[in-house]
Amino acid sequence: MSSRWSGRNVVVTGGLGFIGSNLAIRLVELGARVTIIDLPDSASAGSLSNVTSILSAARLLREDLSTPGDWASCIAEAQVVFHLAGQVSHSASMQQPVDDLRQNCGSLLNVLEAARRSTPAPKIVFTSTRQVYGRAESLPINETHPVRPPDINGIHKVAAEEYLRIYRQFHDVPSTTLQLTNTYGPRIDLRNPGRGVLNVFIARALRGEPLEIFGDGQQRRDILHVDDVVEALLLAADLDAPGPFLLGEARPTSLREFLDVLAELLPIEVRCRPFPADLQSIDIGDSHCDSTRFAALTGWSPKVTLREGLASTLQWARSQRS
Amino acid sequence: MSSRWSGRNVVVTGGLGFIGSNLAIRLVELGARVTIIDLPDSASAGSLSNVTSILSAARLLREDLSTPGDWASCIAEAQVVFHLAGQVSHSASMQQPVDDLRQNCGSLLNVLEAARRSTPAPKIVFTSTRQVYGRAESLPINETHPVRPPDINGIHKVAAEEYLRIYRQFHDVPSTTLQLTNTYGPRIDLRNPGRGVLNVFIARALRGEPLEIFGDGQQRRDILHVDDVVEALLLAADLDAPGPFLLGEARPTSLREFLDVLAELLPIEVRCRPFPADLQSIDIGDSHCDSTRFAALTGWSPKVTLREGLASTLQWARSQRS
DSSP, X not given: OHHHHTTOEEEEEXXXXXXXXXXXXXXXXXXXXXEEEEOSSTTTSOXXXXXXXXXXXXXXXXXXXTSOSTHXXXXXXXXXXXXXXXXXXXXXXXXXHHHHIIIIIIHHHHHHHHHHTSSSOOXXXXXXXXXXXXXXXXXXXXXXXXXXXXSHHXXXXXXXXXXXXXXXXXXXXXXXXXXEOEEESTTOOOSOGGGOHHHHHHHHHHTTOOEEEETTSOOEEOEEEHXXXXXXXXXXXXXXXXXXXXXXXXXXEEHHHXXXXXXHXXXXXXXXXXXXXXXXXXXXXXXXXXXXXXXXXXXXXXXXXXXXXXXXXXXHHHHHHO | OHHHHTTOXXXXXXXXXXXXXXXXHHHHHTTOEEEEEEOSSTTTXXXXXXXXXXXXXXXXXXXXXXXOSTHHHHHHXXXXXXXXXXXXXXXXXXXXXXXXXXXXXXXXXXXXXXXXXXXXOOEEEEXXXXXXGOSOSSSSBOTXXXXXXXXXXXXXXXXXXXXXXXXXXXXXXXXXXXXXXXXEXXXXXXXXXXXXHHHHHHHHHHTTOOEEEETTSOOEEOEEEXXXXXXXXXXXXXXXXXXXXXXXXXXXXXXXXXXXXHHHHSOOOEEEXXXXXXXXXXXXXXXXXXXXXXXXXXXXXXXXXXXXXXXXXXXXXXXXXX
């Protein structure tokens, strides 16, 4: 794979974030010329410490894609743009919908406008979410499932996927969308509880705090290690098909199973309690995504076991504290 | 109907525009306390002259709903908000997508946030477009047709309809969506060719310029007089059902038929020419919308004949010139 990426001009928006930083590091390893674009405001951006190891090898631009800036020429000159920038918290999108609109729709439209002015336009790889399908009618979910976003963030992700279609159709901007589920691994954002249940579990476990499961913990999820997601993103860059493509596990993991493996690696206390009303209303229930379509075109499949993946995540987290 | 509206506190956003001004005038006639909100910038706003007759009876606020302002308290205090403000040109949305985003999505989210802070929240009546369905799979189109927006404006109208669903579900903001098609009548915007084919035809006919039909003129459309649309909006305000509801004619009208009636009222020259490539790519083909669902709930049906409607439109236009 090294030769394929060697010398390629690649942009990773949101490249200080969890998945973005893992992707940027991998691209540098593969020999790509990497530009990371992330917000200047450190409260909203990912963490600079995520990319310490590649700061000498990659270019870093601290700009906001929702306003004009030097980022536009970076996009225009790139061969591949991984657009991972965005507001990802579902609950934050319900509290501050206009912020979510600006960060998810406004920024992507600006990126697409910059891409459209370049010939040939860069290939855009976009990370959407399995959440666009809402509560599953049947499992596993595949890409023919009705689109029914359960919150403002989901509505904006649907709009984003549609923008990509319009820019493919009318402006010759090639793109591929991956719909992600729960992702964990080194550089996971442990600061912000809005980022998802895995983040909360890992953060509390590391602090020695008891973990709360809503309901009986039998809710099933696709839980993917970030290395497997990064591999999918790399494959998507050279895929001549727009998707969207769902990423999931062959067999989904219950939150209980996740905690059982976590408990093998460090002592944790688990408490079960009823679902809080405000979360239940936007909970999606059981979920399992069928990746057959993406796998058939690319050969992708998740490789990292939960035990390996959690071990490396905890090792990373401990190294951060010391 | 008079008693139903008498004294009611009603906001019409986009109330200087074509449909908005007709609605505001009707509401004043019915005894409502009307606040019109429209943009301060006269190039983007509707026309102040549209509401000359009610300026002493209605309140007028020239503010931009995409930024904070006094408008928010008007929304919160209203019993009914007719949200007609927005960018309506499909081609402009393709040229300036971020403007379309701000005017169509940003403004509505702000209106909904203001509505949500009020108890009880005002009823929102929203005007979407038949365009959200894209090219028809079969005719007539009804509300079960797959949603497939053909341009950026359509994507934003879909997002807007989805916002309303989320605010009904989580924030108790009641709303009803009407999906409009081609509307004509007094106060139609004759300045801007992006506003639709009927506007262009009427404007050119009044100037004595030849009219161009793309193709053979047999393209069929629902062509509704604004009085019938206003009546539908009034009915939607008191309807306890979210829709969306399509508005259409019992039998659609071909552009050729439209021009034939126009030719009875003033001398026009019609030229046929092939479809320009840039327009063909976003043309929706034949269209006919089934209003059965809305009619069954409200008794609505279009009343104004094309001949009556065009005659009153031309009379209005001539009065503007003199």
